[in-house]
Amino acid sequence: MAYGPKVIDHFHNPRNVGSFEKGDTKVGTGIVGAPECGDVMKLQLKIKDNVVEDAKFKTFGCGSAIASSSLATEWVKGKTIDEVLQIKNTDIVNELALPPVKIHCSVLAEDAIRAAIADYQKKQVPG
Amino acid sequence: MKRPIYLDNHSTTPLDPRVLEAMMPYLTDQFGNAASRSHAFGWESEEAVEKARLQIAQLIGANTKEIVFTSGATESINVSLKGAAEMYAEKGNHIITVTTEHKATIDSAKSLEKHGCEITFLPVDTFAMVDVEAIRAAITPKTILISVMHANNEVGTIQPIAEIGKLAKEKGILFHVDAAQTVGKEVIDVNAMGIDMLSISGHKIYGPKGVGALYVRRSNPRVRLAPIMHGGGHERGMRSGTLNVPGIVGLGMACEIARLDMSKDREYVSGLRDLLHRKICDALDEVHLNGHPEKRLYNNLNLSFAYVEGEALMMGFKDVAVSSGSACTSASLEPSYVLRAMGVGEELAHTSIRFGFGRFNTEEEVDYVAKQVIETVTRLRDMSPLYEMAKEGIDLKTVQWTGH
Numbered sequence: 001m002a003y004g005p006k007v008i009d010h011f012h013n014p015r016n017v018g019s020f021e022k023g024d025t026k027v028g029t030g031i032v033g034a035p036e037c038g039d040v041m042k043l044q045l046k047i048k049d050n051v052v053e054d055a056k057f058k059t060f061g062c063g064s065a066i067a068s069s070s071l072a073t074e075w076v077k078g079k080t081i082d083e084v085l086q087i088k089n090t091d092i093v094n095e096l097a098l099p100p101v102k103i104h105c106s107v108l109a110e111d112a113i114r115a116a117i118a119d120y121q122k123k124q125v126p127g
Numbered sequence: 128m129k130r131p132i133y134l135d136n137h138s139t140t141p142l143d144p145r146v147l148e149a150m151m152p153y154l155t156d157q158f159g160n161a162a163s164r165s166h167a168f169g170w171e172s173e174e175a176v177e178k179a180r181l182q183i184a185q186l187i188g189a190n191t192k193e194i195v196f197t198s199g200a201t202e203s204i205n206v207s208l209k210g211a212a213e214m215y216a217e218k219g220n221h222i223i224t225v226t227t228e229h230k231a232t233i234d235s236a237k238s239l240e241k242h243g244c245e246i247t248f249l250p251v252d253t254f255a256m257v258d259v260e261a262i263r264a265a266i267t268p269k270t271i272l273i274s275v276m277h278a279n280n281e282v283g284t285i286q287p288i289a290e291i292g293k294l295a296k297e298k299g300i301l302f303h304v305d306a307a308q309t310v311g312k313e314v315i316d317v318n319a320m321g322i323d324m325l326s327i328s329g330h331k332i333y334g335p336k337g338v339g340a341l342y343v344r345r346s347n348p349r350v351r352l353a354p355i356m357h358g359g360g361h362e363r364g365m366r367s368g369t370l371n372v373p374g375i376v377g378l379g380m381a382c383e384i385a386r387l388d389m390s391k392d393r394e395y396v397s398g399l400r401d402l403l404h405r406k407i408c409d410a411l412d413e414v415h416l417n418g419h420p421e422k423r424l425y426n427n428l429n430l431s432f433a434y435v436e437g438e439a440l441m442m443g444f445k446d447v448a449v450s451s452g453s454a455c456t457s458a459s460l461e462p463s464y465v466l467r468a469m470g471v472g473e474e475l476a477h478t479s480i481r482f483g484f485g486r487f488n489t490e491e492e493v494d495y496v497a498k499q500v501i502e503t504v505t506r507l508r509d510m511s512p513l514y515e516m517a518k519e520g521i522d523l524k525t526v527q528w529t530g531h
Contacts (some may be wrong), residue, residue, distance in 0.1 A: 034528030
């Protein structure tokens with residue numbers, strides 16, 4: 001399969017690879033996918049005053065899955081939680097020019113964003 | 128542009144220059160139809176075809192009259208299964224084969240199933256090996272054919288062909304062997320191994336594409352196959368169609384070279400394969416060999432690199448042509464059915480890479496590929512959440528995954 005130039009760029013130069021401390025109350029962690037499906041994404045957002053200050057990811061998956069999560073970390077930075085939740089998988093598909101068989105990679109990235117936000121919000125509830 | 132290093136020799140092989148040289152006259156001046164009996168053009172083509180028949184027969188211990196030319200192993204397999212099912216329909220309708228066969232066999236069998244045949248697909252063990260006793264137990268009075276591949280094209284496991292042949296003879300059942308991966312690599316003797324039909328491919332043995340052969344036993348028993356290609360009655364009625372003379376000459380030459388160089392090829396190619404395996408295992412942990420550790424094709428190395436996905440690996444290897452059992456590389460989006468049949472977990476099936484060596488690979492290429500593999504696996508593991516979790520001591524099997 002031939003890859004688009006943006007997928008290749010993100011694959012060879014992934015942005016924001018790494019991990020934050022999972023227990024940090026400012027950090028929301030989203031882990032989605034399953035090893036037997038061939039892709040697992042971990043996306044972490046560091047949030048302060050409702051704004052994503054920093055983001056990191058680690059992904060097990062094909063080049064398109066890595067590119068989708070790398071792109072997601074770029075897009076979420078500096079955005080408010082509400083803005084982040086506006087990011088749609090179709091935006092990722094368009095930006096990376098993903099072929100139909102790779103659309104699930106973008107869905108996974110959107111799911112990871114939502115899971116990370118949900119995890120962060122759960123941590124903010126006192127108790 | 129620099130061409131990638133070719134390590135996909137199970138898929139196809141480059142044409143040996145000696146083969147091309149043998150073919151050239153038949154692609155140019157000597158264009159006659161081998162079936163033309165009335166002039167020199169036909170005679171010289173017929174002579175070339177008969178020489179090729181002998182070269183093939185010598186490689187597998189057969190008689191020249193037992194070689195039928197086809198368009199490739201897929202056609203040979205189709206004729207063997209469908210032709211036998213039709214010809215021996217009065218005797219029975221049951222065929223025994225194996226779940227890890229090539230799709231040419233699996234799908235021919237499934238097609239026959241739709242037309243009233245009963246097919247037993249036997250499972251394999253974790254090394255992709257079929258159990259001869261399971262074949263024995265599957266035999267019924269209606270069984271007319273056993274079809275087993277000599278070596279698996281993905282994981283290289285070599286089946287106990289001689290034992291199965293002995294069983295088939297004992298029970299009076301025809302035995303077809305798909306030898307696309309082993310002809311010219313492993314010693315094949317159709318008589319000693321009790322083989323009644325044997326499918327051969329040209330382009331897997333440094334010959335041309337679009338040509339193959341089928342060995343069909345002529346005595347003890349005399350095997351008869353209904354043709355699937357009807358027409359002028361070529362190849363003793365088993366396969367009509369004007370003979371592909373240049374292709375046949377190439378196939379013959381490829382067989383002769385393979386016969387003469389068999390031990391040299393084995394020593395050289397297995398040396399390269401073992402060198403890559405050693406270099407990779409010295410540098411990386413959690414690399415699993417798929418297939419049988421000893422009973423395997425000497426040019427096959429199928430490895431699973433835990434925690435990194437196969438398609439991403441291939442994308443990371445610069446200028447290396449290999450293949451993967453990962454779902455992402457197949458149209459079906461499902462991981463290799465061969466690895467699944469062996470009980471390799473889907474999570475490991477997604478991480479598999481098949482390295483297929485050939486006589487034209489070099490040690491410098493192995494050095495380069497080893498470096499690429501080690502660098503890419505290391506880089507991708509550094510960005511793999513699974514590797515991170517495993518290093519933290521988390522048992523991935525106990526994690527509640529979300530799936531999708």
